[in-house]
């Protein structure tokens with residue numbers, strides 16, 4: 479594992495923000511990048527840029543895959559396409575994510591923050607787990623957020639259907655769930671085969687939250703983000719570094735499976751995101767999401 483081996487890296491949300499910059503940097507460092515985007519036009523635009531980077535660094539050509547990750551049929555098609563075209567995936571980066579100021583549900587019936595930040599990465603990971611295992615040593619990198627510290631899960635109301643919906647709180651809870659599920663996954667896979675980590679990429683100036691119209695809280699967040707957050711390329715660094723870290727079991731300084739990284743530093747997540755009883759409940763729930 480590591481960038482020196484020219485890994486194949488599958489990354490979601492690859493057309494913009496942190497996912498796009500991560501794709502560029504991985505291509506620059508000779509990885510083969512499989513870019514998942516939900517919109518073909520935006521995806522093609524990003525692909526064309528990353529293809530240029532890959533050509534300049536003599537990296538394998540990147541590939542574009544289209545899927546709305548909140549649509550189970552499209553996720554199944556994505557999984558089938560990857561399996562048909564690729565015999566190895568060394569790294570899966572579940573990067574696509576978002577915050578929604580107003581509550582809505584997907585056609586399948588999930589609250590959309592939960593659908594995008596929790597159900598989608600679980601489905602994709604479980605759907606590709608045997609391919610990752612065959613590609614050992616492989617790694618799953620789940621892009622979480624420091625915001626999780628503000629979101630203790632309410633196991634009786636994961637979809638925030640009761641009472642007033644609060645978008646940031648639901649986002650924070652969803653990222654807590656992703657950190658917990660990453661730990662649960664790590665305890666169920668042989669780390670020499672598939673390791674799993676979660677990471678907060680930093681406060682980064684991207685399109686994050688920009689689609690929320692008519693929300694004062696979202697507008698304020700955007701305002702401060704454009705003023706103070708770091709450029710998107712900085713958000714790619716922790717992810718690229720995790721792609722490049724040696725497999726578990728190599729010399730000190732390597733990744734320990736199940737860990738959470740605050741940018742490039744390993745850190746304990748908030749206590750509520752370390753509760754293994756909750757993690758195991760989420761694991762069981764996640765199995766019901768499997769396609």
Ligand SMILES: NC(=O)c1ccc[n+]([C@@H]2O[C@H](COP(=O)([O-])OP(=O)(O)OC[C@H]3O[C@@H](n4cnc5c(N)ncnc54)[C@H](OP(=O)(O)O)[C@@H]3O)[C@@H](O)[C@H]2O)c1
Nearest residue numbers: 491494495496516546547573574575623681682684685686
């Ligand atoms: N920016 C920050 O400060 C920050 C901090 C902590 C964590 N994060 C996390 O970092 C990750 C990347 O976010 P970002 O900041 O780069 O935001 P972004 O620029 O909004 O990128 C989000 C990506 O996810 C894709 N996406 C959204 N809904 C999707 C769906 N239903 N199906 C497939 N793809 C979908 C978006 O595609 P479209 O272009 O089609 O919308 C976009 O490519 C997220 O998980 C976010 O929670 C960000």
